[in-house]
Amino acid sequence: MKFRRSERLIDMTNYLLDHPRELVSLSLFAERYGAAKSSISEDLAIIKNTFEHRGIGTLQTVPGAAGGVKFFVKVSEEEARLFVNDLCKLIADPDRLLPGGYLFLNDIIGNPSIVHKIGRLFASAFSETEIDVVMTIATKGIPLAYATASHLNVPVVMVRKDSRVTEGPTVSINYVSGSTKRIQTMLLSRRSLKEGSKVLIIDDFMKAGGTINGMISLLNEFNSTVAGIAVLVEAEKTSERLVDEYLSIIKLSDVDVKKRKINVSEGNYFEKSN
Amino acid sequence: MKFRRSERLIDMTNYLLDHPRELVSLSLFAERYGAAKSSISEDLAIIKNTFEHRGIGTLQTVPGAAGGVKFFVKVSEEEARLFVNDLCKLIADPDRLLPGGYLFLNDIIGNPSIVHKIGRLFASAFSETEIDVVMTIATKGIPLAYATASHLNVPVVMVRKDSRVTEGPTVSINYVSGSTKRIQTMLLSRRSLKEGSKVLIIDDFMKAGGTINGMISLLNEFNSTVAGIAVLVEAEKTSERLVDEYLSIIKLSDVDVKKRKINVSEGNYFEKSN
Numbered sequence: 001m002k003f004r005r006s007e008r009l010i011d012m013t014n015y016l017l018d019h020p021r022e023l024v025s026l027s028l029f030a031e032r033y034g035a036a037k038s039s040i041s042e043d044l045a046i047i048k049n050t051f052e053h054r055g056i057g058t059l060q061t062v063p064g065a066a067g068g069v070k071f072f073v074k075v076s077e078e079e080a081r082l083f084v085n086d087l088c089k090l091i092a093d094p095d096r097l098l099p100g101g102y103l104f105l106n107d108i109i110g111n112p113s114i115v116h117k118i119g120r121l122f123a124s125a126f127s128e129t130e131i132d133v134v135m136t137i138a139t140k141g142i143p144l145a146y147a148t149a150s151h152l153n154v155p156v157v158m159v160r161k162d163s164r165v166t167e168g169p170t171v172s173i174n175y176v177s178g179s180t181k182r183i184q185t186m187l188l189s190r191r192s193l194k195e196g197s198k199v200l201i202i203d204d205f206m207k208a209g210g211t212i213n214g215m216i217s218l219l220n221e222f223n224s225t226v227a228g229i230a231v232l233v234e235a236e237k238t239s240e241r242l243v244d245e246y247l248s249i250i251k252l253s254d255v256d257v258k259k260r261k262i263n264v265s266e267g268n269y270f271e272k273s274n
Numbered sequence: 275m276k277f278r279r280s281e282r283l284i285d286m287t288n289y290l291l292d293h294p295r296e297l298v299s300l301s302l303f304a305e306r307y308g309a310a311k312s313s314i315s316e317d318l319a320i321i322k323n324t325f326e327h328r329g330i331g332t333l334q335t336v337p338g339a340a341g342g343v344k345f346f347v348k349v350s351e352e353e354a355r356l357f358v359n360d361l362c363k364l365i366a367d368p369d370r371l372l373p374g375g376y377l378f379l380n381d382i383i384g385n386p387s388i389v390h391k392i393g394r395l396f397a398s399a400f401s402e403t404e405i406d407v408v409m410t411i412a413t414k415g416i417p418l419a420y421a422t423a424s425h426l427n428v429p430v431v432m433v434r435k436d437s438r439v440t441e442g443p444t445v446s447i448n449y450v451s452g453s454t455k456r457i458q459t460m461l462l463s464r465r466s467l468k469e470g471s472k473v474l475i476i477d478d479f480m481k482a483g484g485t486i487n488g489m490i491s492l493l494n495e496f497n498s499t500v501a502g503i504a505v506l507v508e509a510e511k512t513s514e515r516l517v518d519e520y521l522s523i524i525k526l527s528d529v530d531v532k533k534r535k536i537n538v539s540e541g542n543y544f545e546k547s548n
Contacts (some may be wrong), residue, residue: 009280010324013287018390050284104442106466110431112424116292139412139432140440143420150386157384158413162436166414166479168378192380205440 008033008043016047016059016071020123021153025068044069055079073151075124077270083117084249084266091233091250094260101235101255102205103262109140109204118249119147122202122230125247125273126152131227132197133157135215137186140204144232148202157192159215161185171221178208178242186214188222198227206231209243216243234267247272282307282317290321290333290345295401295427299342318343329353347425349398351544357391358523358540365507365524368534375509375529376479377536383414383478392523393421396476396504399521399547400426405501406471407431409489411460414478418506422476431466431473433489435459445495452482452516460488462496472501480505483517490517508541521546 012029029040048059055076059069087108096104108114122144131152136145137159149156161184163170172187193199201215216226229246236253248267255262286303303314322333329350333343361382370378382388396418405426410419411433423430435458437444446461467473475489490500503520510527522541529536 006279006283006320007324007327009283010287010321011328011330013284014291014328014330017288017291018387046280047284050281053281054285054288056285056288098439098442100439102440104440104463104465106431106441106463107429110429110466112420112430113292113427115420116424139416139434142413142416143430146386146389146417146420150390153387155381155384156386156417157380160413164413165372165374166376166378167380168372189378189380191378192384 005039005043008035008040009047012043012047016069017056019153020057020071020073020151021127023062023068023070025066028068072127073120073123074127075120080121080124080269080273081266083121084269087114087250088264088266091252092262092264094262097255097257097260097262099257101252101257103233103252103255105140105204105233109143112143115143115147118144118232119149119151121249121269121273122148122200122247123151125230125269126200126228129200129227130198131200133193134200134202135159135193135219136202137161137211137215141202144204145202148200148230152200154200157188159186159188159218161187163187171218173214173217173221175214175217176210178210178213184214186211186218188218193222193224195223197222197224199224200228200230201226202230204232205235206233206243206246206248207235209241209246212246213242231267279313279317282309282314283320286317286321290343291330293427294331294345294347294397294425297336297342297344299340302342346401347394347397348401349394354395354398354543354547355540357395358543361388361524362538362540365526366536366538368536371529371531371534371536373531375526375531377507377526377529379414379478379507383417386417389417389421392418392506393423393425395523395543395547396422396474396521397425399504399543400474400502403474403501404472405474407467408474408476409433409467409493410476411435411485411489415476418478419476422474422504426474428474431462433460433462433492435461437461445492447488447491447495449488449491450484452484452487458488460485460492462492467496467498469497471496471498473498474502474504475500476504478506479509480507480517480520480522481509483515483520486520487516505541 026037026040030037057073134145134149134156145156167189169190170187233250234248251267253263300311300314304311331347408419408423408430419430441463443464444461507524508522525541527537
């Protein structure tokens, strides 16, 4: 069956959005639509222009017989700034304040559209980094990890704080929570992570960085390495931070529970991702 | 700036995929591209045909001054059968067997592409049901809940088994696990769920149904109602099931840990979703 260009463009758009960072050969599209490769090349040029113009992402062409095209999520700085500004306003609401300077973020983390955009920001920042897997810790990091992983086209592994029969054999480590100084345990299913993996660590909230530090220790047990660290919110603090290199979208400072005051600003995203 | 049809089709496809079940007015598109509404109508007819032909979903036209178009995820029976068959084969691997007749599913739940497809199946089955929010319980139900919620364009609430400071005030209930008969606790943040919500409950695995039954009890505490229940895997069992009406994609039977034998078949998805 022959497809007209308009139908090809719609289906190719859907296909590419569903297969980020995956090399798609021109032959695949040519066969899918019964079209000449030259027509497919023209289609892809139109899609590339539109994706870039509308801030959807970009297409990278890989030349040669084994070549094809790869779609990368790419968020423009303008779009990112608009989104981060909106998020700052949303988070600055003093009703979010919880004991200990924590913030209620369930409504934000529970909104798939916001989570999708956060995933786009993270994936855009790490689009050129080699990443085999995204790692996060239960519970609130999970949606952010999936949103990012789906845009990077890699699997997710979930670290837990409790053991369950459905995990099979696990590797566990003890770590010291940086803010409370309590010793805690985290564990990862033995089969979940291959040795030698390059891992992007994602979490919702970083205070001193003890939890993320724990995940790094856990990676060592799997002979795997950190490819990057990204958090939605970092709490600025006076005492020493346990993690150095990370990407944050939002920064909290001057959290005063008594005076119900939060100072919210953009994180280091715009310094680090350009 | 004027857009050519090809550029409009690509951007509209992306826009509609990103805004399922949302009424998008023709004026929005007309302004976005500086095009006449009649041209936008023609574009939408092409997109509708292609979406239906390629099994992406469907567009519903709402006539009148306040009208527009809504995109619904719709998975064809053929696509669903192919996917469920593949999933059955993947799950039938006896290496997945864990003590107690549980199955190791982390690799499946950790694959965003599979999770995305499971979300499409659930969203397709409930596309015409009135749903305000998707509810799940930590941990492995979370990715499935988000995948479904993003296709239904509703928020997610996460029930937990442990209390955290970041939840704020919570409502907790005790429930009896149907298979182990142990009394357990689950809790939901007070602010997470509005009274009177219509809730789709999603989980990865249902044995006797005690956990899902617990979530239903929790909903009662929020004066909310069950709009549907969907699980990835149901374990067929001899003793009484605590939950009657549910949708399942996969059914496990004859799980024999000693003989390392699992019988995997399709769940009731094809009976229930048509």
